[in-house]
Amino acid sequence: MPRKTLDIAVIDLMQSIGLLVRRVRAAARSHELSLTEASVMERLAKHGPATTADLARAEAMKPQSMPTHTGIVSKKFSRASVRRTRLTVS
Numbered sequence: 001m002p003r004k005t006l007d008i009a010v011i012d013l014m015q016s017i018g019l020l021v022r023r024v025r026a027a028a029r030s031h032e033l034s035l036t037e038a039s040v041m042e043r044l045a046k047h048g049p050a051t052t053a054d055l056a057r058a059e060a061m062k063p064q065s066m067p068t069h070t071g072i073v074s075k076k077f078s079r080a081s082v083r084r085t086r087l088t089v090s
Contacts, residue, residue, distance in 0.1 A: 040066065049086040 040055055056063040
């Protein structure tokens with residue numbers, strides 16, 4: 001592929017990604033959940049209960065940053081350790 005064609009393709013791709021990001025952010029603002037919250041909810045629905053640490057690792061976040069305040073997520077204490085909780089979709 002000639003250099004000029006490659007440059008044009010890269011620019012087109014960057015513009016398309018920028019447009020997609022703006023559309024996703026706009027859609028997220030119109031809903032109650034953030035993108036992270038929606039991603040966590042989807043992960044819990046697909047893969048079942050998980051600890052905050054497991055979810056944070058999957059989302060490349062710190063456990064303290066995980067959104068656990070949504071009303072559709074419930075916490076259950078682990079039988080192995082009282083300090084460890086598992087989140088599930090209510």
